[in-house]
Amino acid sequence: MSKKVRCYSTSSVNNHPSSKIVSEFLTDKNIKPVFIFEDLRYVNTKDKIKDQTKGLSGVYLILNKITNDFYVGSASTDKLFTRFYRHLINLTGSKIVKLAVNKYGIDNFVFIVLETFTEKTTVENNKNLIDVEDFYLKSLLPNYNILTEAGSSFGYKHTELDRIKMKANYSEERRMLIGNLNKNKQFSSTTIERMIQSALNRNKVEFNKEALDNMRKASGAERPIILYNIENNTVFGEYSSITDAALSLNCNKKTIYRALKTEKKVLLKRWIVNYK
Incomplete structure (x- = not known):
């Protein structure tokens, strides 16, 4: 896929810098996004998203500013605005995001474009876009992606142990990998795969044969x-x-x-x- 377009933007309604909550989130994750859109209820913001993502494919993140939970997805050429609209306006995308928006309100969500590509998405090059999305999914471990059925999991609260485990998973190495991905570089599929494997390189729990068999059956x-x-x-x-x-x-x-x-x-x- 062609070189990524990095048109840095502070895309709130009046073109003010992103809010403190969003800035702290991005700093913590070592993310340097292409676009940040807040104040999503306003027509002006929707027009900006549509205009600034026109002709682009890419990877996006939807952030809940109240809970810091988030969702990561990808969109083919000219579909970034469609993904935004489905998830946050029409609420016909992720069930988890829909329930969260209904609970916290659209004003507490941010639409962030992490990566963009100019080359038209095709059957041949779509794998590159998926690889980049997969890297973010496996490195950031977004809550709204990994929860199970929306009806049973909304309102689910992580225990303190869960939070410690998730924080440990997001190691300094992963932060550096995300930072490297955000630099103005073009990565091959092979390089991305190595980065993914490195990000996932951590101690594994050893299970006996009986436990493995039971998990396979389940x-x-x-x-x-x-x-x-x-x-x-x-x-x-x-x-x-x-x-x-x-x-x-x-x-x-x-x-x-x-x-x-x-x-x-x-x-x-x-x-x-x-x-x-």
Whole structure:
């Protein structure tokens, strides 16, 4: 994919710098975004998002300023505004984000564009965009992406132990990796994969054979699957198992199983799903 466009912007309604809460969040995560949009209820802001992301594909982050929970996603060419509108205005995107917006109000959310690309997204180069999104997902561990079914998990509060574990996962090494990704560089798929593996390099818990067998039984089929965007047949994502896909998509495993058994294999009216 072509060189990333880094048009740094402080995109609140009156073009003022981003709020202190947002600045502290970005500093803590070592993120230098391309665009920051606050005051999302105003037409002026929506127009800015539409205008400034026109012709671009990229990776975005939706931040809850009250809880510091956030969601990371990617959008193909000319779809960044669509993703913003679906998640935060129409509330037809992530169920978790929808419930959070209904609870906290649109004024407490920020739409942040992390990376942008100028080259038109195609079946051939879409994997590069997905790789960058995957890097952010695995490095930042966004709460709104990893929670399970929206109906049962909204209102879920992490225990202090959970918070310690999540903070430990976001190590100094990961902060540096994110910082490096934000520099004005172009990375190959191979380089990104090495960065991902390095970010995930931490001590692993050892399980005995019986425990592993039980986990395999509980998780169901272990065959990897791949999702394609229904609108243009580009790759949306690849998952090592149905369980991993269900967690990432905030849907039930049974929903994916049912889609795989149908002739058209349409999942949630957005993707075509198939075994790899």
